[in-house]
Amino acid sequence: MKAFFGLIARNRLALAGGIVLVLVVLLALITPVLPLADPDVTNTAERFKRPFSEGALLGTDHLGRDLLSRLMWGTRLSLAVGFAAAIVAATIGAAIGIVAGFYGGRTDNLIMRGVDMLMAFPYILLALAIVAALGPGLFNALIAVAAVNVPFFARNIRGITVGIAHKEFVDAARLAGLSNTRIILSEILPNVIPVIVIAMSTTIGWMILETAGLSFLGLGSQPPQADLGSMLGEARSALITNPHTSVVPGVMILVIVMSINLLGDGVRDALDPRLKSGALSRPMAATMVDRKGPVPEASGEGLLRIDDLETQFHVRDRVYRAIGGVSLSVNKGECLGIIGESGSGKSVTALSVMGLVASPPGVITGGAVRYDGEDLIGAPYRRLREMRGRNVAYIFQDPLATLHPLYRVGDQLIEAIRSHRPISKDEGRAKAVELLETVRIPNAARRIDDYPHEMSGGMRQRVGIAMALANDPDVIIADEPTTALDVTVQAQILALLNDLRASRGLAIIFITHDFGVVAQLCDRVAVMYAGRIVEEGETQAILDNPRHPYTSKLMECVPELGGGKRHLAAIPGLPPVVDKLPEGCAFAERCHKAQDACRAGDIELEASGERAVRCLYPVEEGTA
Amino acid sequence: MTGYILKRLLSAIPVLLGITVIVFLIMALIPGDPATAILGSYATPENVEKLNRDLGLDKSLVQQYFIWLGNMLTGDFGQSFALNRPVLDEVLERFNATLILAGTAFVLCSVLGIAAGVVSAANQYGWADKAITFTVLLGISIPSFFLGMMMILTFSVNLRMFPVSGMWPIYGDRDIWALLNHLTLPAIALAVVATGVIARLSRSALLEVLRQDYIRTARAKGVHERGVIWRHALKAAMVSIIPVLGIQAGFVLSGAVYIEIVFQWPGVGRMLVDAILKRDILLVQGGVVFVAACYVFFNIVVDVAQSLLDPRIKT
Numbered sequence: 058m059k060a061f062f063g064l065i066a067r068n069r070l071a072l073a074g075g076i077v078l079v080l081v082v083l084l085a086l087i088t089p090v091l092p093l094a095d096p097d098v099t100n101t102a103e104r105f106k107r108p109f110s111e112g113a114l115l116g117t118d119h120l121g122r123d124l125l126s127r128l129m130w131g132t133r134l135s136l137a138v139g140f141a142a143a144i145v146a147a148t149i150g151a152a153i154g155i156v157a158g159f160y161g162g163r164t165d166n167l168i169m170r171g172v173d174m175l176m177a178f179p180y181i182l183l184a185l186a187i188v189a190a191l192g193p194g195l196f197n198a199l200i201a202v203a204a205v206n207v208p209f210f211a212r213n214i215r216g217i218t219v220g221i222a223h224k225e226f227v228d229a230a231r232l233a234g235l236s237n238t239r240i241i242l243s244e245i246l247p248n249v250i251p252v253i254v255i256a257m258s259t260t261i262g263w264m265i266l267e268t269a270g271l272s273f274l275g276l277g278s279q280p281p282q283a284d285l286g287s288m289l290g291e292a293r294s295a296l297i298t299n300p301h302t303s304v305v306p307g308v309m310i311l312v313i314v315m316s317i318n319l320l321g322d323g324v325r326d327a328l329d330p331r332l333k334s335g336a337l338s339r340p341m342a343a344t345m346v347d348r349k350g351p352v353p354e355a356s357g358e359g360l361l362r363i364d365d366l367e368t369q370f371h372v373r374d375r376v377y378r379a380i381g382g383v384s385l386s387v388n389k390g391e392c393l394g395i396i397g398e399s400g401s402g403k404s405v406t407a408l409s410v411m412g413l414v415a416s417p418p419g420v421i422t423g424g425a426v427r428y429d430g431e432d433l434i435g436a437p438y439r440r441l442r443e444m445r446g447r448n449v450a451y452i453f454q455d456p457l458a459t460l461h462p463l464y465r466v467g468d469q470l471i472e473a474i475r476s477h478r479p480i481s482k483d484e485g486r487a488k489a490v491e492l493l494e495t496v497r498i499p500n501a502a503r504r505i506d507d508y509p510h511e512m513s514g515g516m517r518q519r520v521g522i523a524m525a526l527a528n529d530p531d532v533i534i535a536d537e538p539t540t541a542l543d544v545t546v547q548a549q550i551l552a553l554l555n556d557l558r559a560s561r562g563l564a565i566i567f568i569t570h571d572f573g574v575v576a577q578l579c580d581r582v583a584v585m586y587a588g589r590i591v592e593e594g595e596t597q598a599i600l601d602n603p604r605h606p607y608t609s610k611l612m613e614c615v616p617e618l619g620g621g622k623r624h625l626a627a628i629p630g631l632p633p634v635v636d637k638l639p640e641g642c643a644f645a646e647r648c649h650k651a652q653d654a655c656r657a658g659d660i661e662l663e664a665s666g667e668r669a670v671r672c673l674y675p676v677e678e679g680t681a
Numbered sequence: 682m683t684g685y686i687l688k689r690l691l692s693a694i695p696v697l698l699g700i701t702v703i704v705f706l707i708m709a710l711i712p713g714d715p716a717t718a719i720l721g722s723y724a725t726p727e728n729v730e731k732l733n734r735d736l737g738l739d740k741s742l743v744q745q746y747f748i749w750l751g752n753m754l755t756g757d758f759g760q761s762f763a764l765n766r767p768v769l770d771e772v773l774e775r776f777n778a779t780l781i782l783a784g785t786a787f788v789l790c791s792v793l794g795i796a797a798g799v800v801s802a803a804n805q806y807g808w809a810d811k812a813i814t815f816t817v818l819l820g821i822s823i824p825s826f827f828l829g830m831m832m833i834l835t836f837s838v839n840l841r842m843f844p845v846s847g848m849w850p851i852y853g854d855r856d857i858w859a860l861l862n863h864l865t866l867p868a869i870a871l872a873v874v875a876t877g878v879i880a881r882l883s884r885s886a887l888l889e890v891l892r893q894d895y896i897r898t899a900r901a902k903g904v905h906e907r908g909v910i911w912r913h914a915l916k917a918a919m920v921s922i923i924p925v926l927g928i929q930a931g932f933v934l935s936g937a938v939y940i941e942i943v944f945q946w947p948g949v950g951r952m953l954v955d956a957i958l959k960r961d962i963l964l965v966q967g968g969v970v971f972v973a974a975c976y977v978f979f980n981i982v983v984d985v986a987q988s989l990l991d992p993r994i995k996t
Contacts, residue, residue, distance in 0.1 A: 174696065174700070174703065177977055178703070178973050178976070181935040182953075185954070186704060186708075186969050188957065189953075189960075190707045190710045193957070266824055274938070274954050276954070289827060296834060297834070303831075307830065307831070310824050310827060311827065314822040314823075315818065315819065318821065318822050322818070338805065339802060339803070339888050339891045339892070413901055443903070445900065445902065446903035450901070453897070458895065459897070460895055461898070462917070462991075462993060463916050463917060463920075463991060463992065464916070473902040473904075476903040477903055510992070510993050511992075527902070528903075
């Protein structure tokens, strides 16, 4: 609760709204004891006095009544009616919603049909119809405004109640023999009250506006009594000659409703957990770059070289070091595997290459990514966009989520081509069919008009690959492209990628958590743990003889076909959270060989020939 | 698609019937005797009784409802006693004016609202976002009738850019320019609140979509950021924006009543308020049923538009 008020207080606009609202309500409350003129005493000799004139701070209206006094009394009335309407609507609506949600079945069906029917009316029209029946008058306007808002509350509260009515504590109360009424009052109601209050805070502004509207039309408060709406309605005929009589009540309505809305928004934001985590932030076109240190020298050859790359996630005051100093390279026609558990930083490494890490919260804080010698970290967006898809293309996991659901696959392919080459739609279409044939989609000319949801998982991933091939890139980064697919389809996709690599001389970076896949496809493999590479080398050498304890544990996790009921060794424990990385080896906590030295300080990635390992006590040859 | 539209039209029939029942019941609640209201309090009891018989008010409520419904189905909405002309003629004529006003406002609020929402989301937390967010808040907090009055004061009275009120000039040609000249201020005043609501929703819908995987795919294949936002993100966001457009269409249509009063626009809303004040029941009933029916029709249009946009919806 304290945190909640803290959040509202931090939101300066909400705070301002709250303060203004409290002031207005206080003024309205003490109006009767203020030394004001009688709001209803007419004095036609003094009519239409300007604001700030003698004896009338805000001037007088068309009957010579003191505007300040009328404003205060009108505000009081408007607020009272608005709040009353909100309470009436919330009470009746909540009662209906709770009954419908709690009893369910036919009761629910019947009630909600009625509610839907009422919601089929535009609400101003419904309010007009109700006032037409009851006759003009402030009390009738209150009833009308409350009535048209009942369905809104009923529907919201019913939704919440349905969720609660099947919770364990309600069942427990039933088993204890409590009556339905008791259960509703003691178990359901306390749980829906917060929702009712929030719903009220978002609708009360509307209700004040609606009541003012009815009064403005002459259907609400009747003379001489006036709320803000009828003051405005009466002033309308003198709008041109004496605008101040209109401005005074109008501005007051605006101030009240605006302060309520500001406060309501603040309440809503304070209650939305997604805002706190930054999950509602829009990812920018390219990852933010904030390179602290100097740009590292290229440490070797390679078509695509990553040197000492560091990418972090900045969430509020926390820093998650997703990758901390990764160096990799891949050559033409070569396939490099990156393997590791989820959260080890393999995808972030891959996405950092073309600045595709969602940002905020992602920030590239160091290192270099060189394509053909050109450093891409900090390259202007225009350059990155040119290279995306044309030089370096991506294939992602789960093609149902990564293809746009509302565009035909053909159009998405054509768009990929036309993003880099100005060709006509017809040419693009022909090229798209050709691409689909390349990835062995049968009936390519027909399937090109399919939507993603009309295809099978394997076909969709073929489309994903076709899209990556659209502009003949030199490097393809495949981020777990087969994880969402079943085994036979997985084998087909791997074979396809392997063929493409051979026929087009593609460089492939293949990200996976599956050693089986690595064995089939990759020339070299890098093992990642907690954002760093812990072991690297030729695939066969690593498979035969893993040196880092983590690598060997990871390989033990792979079940072998025909291996019988072999003991499947899961790695005990979980990877460390990357905002609190331990000193020394990040794997030490889960490692059976760990010694004190492992936790002492930074451990280098020791290279010897093609192999490199980041371990003080590597697994000896032949013991794995 | 045709089948789907037919299905949606058929499913509207019970809703329309429900609306007539609600309108009828509300009107049946009216205290006092309509005949007395028409004839005035000095009418003889014989005259009142005769009029009651003529109006069918001596029959049971159920009978009255079905007679009223049956008549409406044949296009007979009854006679307005205050105007002394058929309700349907009056409603249709007034509705034409309302449709011009509300239609223009709807186009304005859809286009401006979505554009503002997109710009706001694309520049999240930037100055454009902050400016739009604040303007939107102001827009949804100002009563449209007050805004309309201030616009008249500023643009008609002080700057003399637009006429003060009405739909047509009293003298001169009734051409499209005259209409636009009269239409500008009321259409804007009517559109402001709906624009704010649509802009808010578009912003949050777009922010939601921008974090989806397919947006990353679009960027990965090298689509320009403009295309990412206006083609990929907006199209996906429209799935949640379109239902709100439907709701706002109804809101603009019924909210026109305030604007019609302020700008002396000869629309159906002003007619309804006059009819309510004069207790012209048949005119109120006819007008309300007619507008509500249009609202139901909008909802069908929304559903159809939704199914055209989203191929995953089974039609």
